[in-house]
Every structure is written in C-alpha cells, then in structure tokens.
Amino acid sequence: MADKIFEPGVQKGRLDAQAYEANFADLHAPLDSHEALVAADRCYFCHDAPCVTACPTDIDIPLFIRQIATGTPDAAAKTILSQNIMGGMCARVCPTEQLCEEVCVREEAEGKPVLIGQLQRYATDHLQEQGHHPFTRAAETGKTVAVVGAGPAGLSAAHRLAMLGHNVVVLDAHDKAGGLNEYGIASYKTPDGFAQGEVDWLLKIGGIKVETGRALGADLTLASLQSDYDAVFLAIGLGGVNALGAAGEDKDGVLDAVDFISELRQASDVAQVPIGRDVVVIGGGMTAVDAAVQSKLLGALNVTLVYRRGRDRMNASVFEQDLAASKGVRIVTHATPKEVIGNGAVREIEFDYVDEDMVATGQTLRLTADQVFKAIGQTLEGDDLPALEGRKIQVDENGRTSVKGVWAGGDCASGGDDLTVTAVAEGRDAAMDIHAALVG
Incomplete structure (x- = not known):
C-alpha cells in the first residue's frame, strides 16, 4: 500500500480495498439504544431552552430528547420531522457544534454538550427504518405548484405543500433528486445511499411528482411555469463556480x-x-x-x-x-x-x-x-430570473420574489447561511406562505 501512495501524478487505486472501506466508512458510528438513553439522560429539559433558539428549524429539542428518554424514539422523530423533514440528513451534516450544541447548558457548565445531533440521528433513523411515514395529506386543494430544484429547500417545500393538500411537480436538472445532499457532501458523512433513501422516504407523503433532467432554460422558462402552475418555488442552488x-x-x-x-x-x-x-x-x-x-x-x-x-x-x-x-x-x-x-x-x-x-x-x-x-x-446561473440582491435572488422574509406568484429559497436566495438546515427552513416557510396565498 505504501508503495502505491508514493506513485507520482494523478492515479486511480492508490490504496488497497481495505483502506478504502475504512476511509469511507460512516464518520460517526450511530448510537445504539443504550447509548441514546444515556445521552438523553444528560439533558436538563430546559424551559426556554437556548438550543431551540439556535436551531434554524426551531425543533423542540428538549421535547424530542425527553421522548427518547421515555422510550418513544418514533414520537421523537415526529417532533423533529414536523419542523425539519430532512432531520436525518441534518443530523449528519449540520454544524451542531456551532448551533444547538454550542449554546447547550451542559456545554456552558461542563464543556461537554448533550449529543443533540447524534440523538436526532438516532430518532429519525429509527423511524425511517420502519418504512413508516408519520404525516398524511390534507384534502386536495386542486392547486398545483412547481418546485424548481430537488435539493433541501425544494424537497422541504414540496413535502410541506403536499402535506397541505397541493399537488407538486419537482423539476431538477440532475439524474437524481437530492441536490447538494446527493451530489455535494462528503461520502463519509452519508454512506450507504442515505441521501436517496431519505428522498424516497420523504416522497411517501404522496402528491409529489419528480421530473429529472429538467432545468430552467429555453425549454423551461419562468413564464411558462407561471402559466402552467398556480405558484412557483425556485430552489435552483448555485450552479457556477467563482x-x-x-x-x-x-x-x-x-x-x-x-x-x-x-x-x-x-x-x-x-x-x-x-x-x-x-x-x-x-x-x-x-x-x-x-x-x-x-x-x-x-x-x-x-x-x-x-x-x-x-x-x-x-x-x-x-x-x-x-x-x-x-x-x-x-x-x-x-x-x-x-x-x-x-x-x-x-x-x-x-x-x-x-x-x-x-x-x-x-x-x-x-x-x-x-x-x-x-x-x-459558487455563483447563481440563469437568465430571466426575478430581481437579484447582489448575486442571489432577492426575497422577503416569506421567500417572495419580485415576481408575483414566484417564491425562492435555499442557496439561490438572499438571506440565510448556506447550510442544509437553513435551506430546509426556508423551503418549509415559503411553502406555508404559498399555501396562504393559494387558499387565503
């Protein structure tokens, strides 16, 4: 193996099979049931918990940890997923050490926070392994929404809109849905096809059609989407590189x-x-x-x-x-x-x-x-977009753009941090505003 490492130039197969397997294994081994109970027991279940305020999706962290502590991880998962439908991925890639865990009272007192991210993964994995989807659709509204981009913001918006009874068509340029979760995150953070598994699970809500190989351009314009759908949500990400x-x-x-x-x-x-x-x-x-x-x-x-x-x-x-x-x-x-x-x-x-x-x-x-x-x-790519703010699509606090009937969120939109968890929150919140606009 050592001899192969020292080969000059750009090479395939520098290591042996065992090294690749070890190097690209799961970055964090998941908690087992006993470890989860021990970790949950460290939570003080604070009133006005600072960890909730620090979470971009406002998950009730003390509640879901208490639900784990009382032996109901699937209830904990529903608490998480009601605010963050991609809670499983966020548990793997969210910088919890800078968000919820940084302000944990245990961190302040002892320098060792409650393992919020790992507990979130334990709960969401437990539920998803059952193949169960904890949410059901409301009665159909008869409205159809186009979501352009199948990344975290787009999928979050699509799920919330479908749950509220709208029919959603998700259009994405790639061969698979998932956006950065599928194409842009290190392999050792999401091994074993987790990203696609989460997408498949999310789509079990029903009412969402995914069309891949579809991108804004000559054959798919914003004007045509406005004509064909009752509302449009842009979650196109940033396609260019500086x-x-x-x-x-x-x-x-x-x-x-x-x-x-x-x-x-x-x-x-x-x-x-x-x-x-x-x-x-x-x-x-x-x-x-x-x-x-x-x-x-x-x-x-x-x-x-x-x-x-x-x-x-x-x-x-x-x-x-x-x-x-x-x-x-x-x-x-x-x-x-x-x-x-x-x-x-x-x-x-x-x-x-x-x-x-x-x-x-x-x-x-x-x-x-x-x-x-x-x-x-990265930079925003595309013509005929709503008004820009700097190098991103300008949006208000509800994700509304300068074009009536068009919302935007995620990395392509002005505002929040370029994080998966922030994109999920923006997609969810824009969906709620789209729903209000469509049904009054």
Whole structure:
C-alpha cells in the first residue's frame, strides 16, 4: 500500500480495498439504544431552552430528547420531522457544534454538550427504518405548484405543500433528486445511499411528482411555469463556480471541488476516482474541507488547504478544521493564489501571503501540485430570473420574489447561511406562505 501512495501524478487505486472501506466508512458510528438513553439522560429539559433558539428549524429539542428518554424514539422523530423533514440528513451534516450544541447548558457548565445531533440521528433513523411515514395529506386543494430544484429547500417545500393538500411537480436538472445532499457532501458523512433513501422516504407523503433532467432554460422558462402552475418555488442552488483570478488557472488539473465531490459521491467504486500525489485545495468552507479530507482518504500524499484569511474567518466549523488536520491535511492561511505554473498541466501553484486587510506582504508561497481544487464559492446561473440582491435572488422574509406568484429559497436566495438546515427552513416557510396565498 505504501508503495502505491508514493506513485507520482494523478492515479486511480492508490490504496488497497481495505483502506478504502475504512476511509469511507460512516464518520460517526450511530448510537445504539443504550447509548441514546444515556445521552438523553444528560439533558436538563430546559424551559426556554437556548438550543431551540439556535436551531434554524426551531425543533423542540428538549421535547424530542425527553421522548427518547421515555422510550418513544418514533414520537421523537415526529417532533423533529414536523419542523425539519430532512432531520436525518441534518443530523449528519449540520454544524451542531456551532448551533444547538454550542449554546447547550451542559456545554456552558461542563464543556461537554448533550449529543443533540447524534440523538436526532438516532430518532429519525429509527423511524425511517420502519418504512413508516408519520404525516398524511390534507384534502386536495386542486392547486398545483412547481418546485424548481430537488435539493433541501425544494424537497422541504414540496413535502410541506403536499402535506397541505397541493399537488407538486419537482423539476431538477440532475439524474437524481437530492441536490447538494446527493451530489455535494462528503461520502463519509452519508454512506450507504442515505441521501436517496431519505428522498424516497420523504416522497411517501404522496402528491409529489419528480421530473429529472429538467432545468430552467429555453425549454423551461419562468413564464411558462407561471402559466402552467398556480405558484412557483425556485430552489435552483448555485450552479457556477467563482474563478481564481490567478494566471494560468485554465491549465489541466485545476478543477472545481464541487465536481470532484460529485464524482466521488456517484462513483460505484471510489478506488476508480483518480487523485493526485500533491493536492492543493483553495477555500475555507465545508466544500473545501470535504474535498481536502477526501483527497487524503483516496491516498494523496500531500494535501494542503489554502485560505485567504485566518482560521477564525473560515466558514468551515472548528470541528471540520480539526477533522481535516487529523486526517493529515495541512492548513495554510492568509494566502491568495497568484499563478498556476506548468506546461499545459499544473505542476506548481504560487500564492501571495496577505495581511488582515488582504494586502500582499511581498512574501510568496509555492506548492508542488498535480491537482488543484477550487472551493472559493459558487455563483447563481440563469437568465430571466426575478430581481437579484447582489448575486442571489432577492426575497422577503416569506421567500417572495419580485415576481408575483414566484417564491425562492435555499442557496439561490438572499438571506440565510448556506447550510442544509437553513435551506430546509426556508423551503418549509415559503411553502406555508404559498399555501396562504393559494387558499387565503
């Protein structure tokens, strides 16, 4: 195995089968029933619990933990899912250490919070394993809503609208529903096809039709959707990737991190995904960390994550940063890409060191690289969209856009953080406003 790791260039199969299996196993082993009861017993069941306020979907955390503690995990799951229909995925990918667990009274007193995220996973997994869907549809309203985008925001909106009695058609450009949950999150966070399993379970509510291979464009315009449906919800995400702004960035081997993660997620055999010997990832968010960690797990010898500001300004949580470091990823801060060097393909990349004001210090850093992954943010793509605010669709607090009858939410819309849990909340809340508009 060691000999294979040291092979130069971009290679498939750098590791043996056992190493791949271990590297891409579930990041966190799920709690068993006894562990869940012990963890739940640590909760103080606070009145006006700060963890609820910190949760973007307003889950009644003390209630669902009490339900676990009393031996009713399926009731706990329904408490969670009534606010966050994608509670299973959020339990896996939500930065709980920055949200609910950070403000937990146990964390404040002891430096060890209640394991809210793992308890949420325990409850939602328990219910979904039964194949049971805890919600039923209201009487049909006769209204039909188009949801463009089958990611967290779109699926959350679709489920709530269907539950309220509307018929929903979800249109998505990909071959599968799920959006970033399916294509944009590290494999070790959602192994064993969990993302698609959650989508299949969600659709059991009924009243939702999913059409893949459908994207806004010449054959699917906003005007045609407005004509054909009673309301439209845009959850199209951010399809473009920002440019590095460095000389030579068009060289072979300079790739978008989101494409790399997507390829890895869709691979039937991760060993067939080629990885370089010397990998550089540029960015400071979750996507950058996911790309860097998975490069290491695929067998890259040297992986360096380079960010333009300090670690305290990285969008990736401290947990994610520590995870990267624990896997052998080197993190370099206060450096911006200057030039990609190589004859046709990348061989090195040079950075300018910058100060807190992003002014070059005159010092440079040159790294050997046979692969460079860009994870420096994504941009909105598409024409004929509602009014923009900056580089996203402008929405009000209910998700309404500048176009009558059109709502938007998730990463494509102005407002909240670019988190799965935030997108779910925005989809749910926009659905409630769409319902009010359709039925008065």
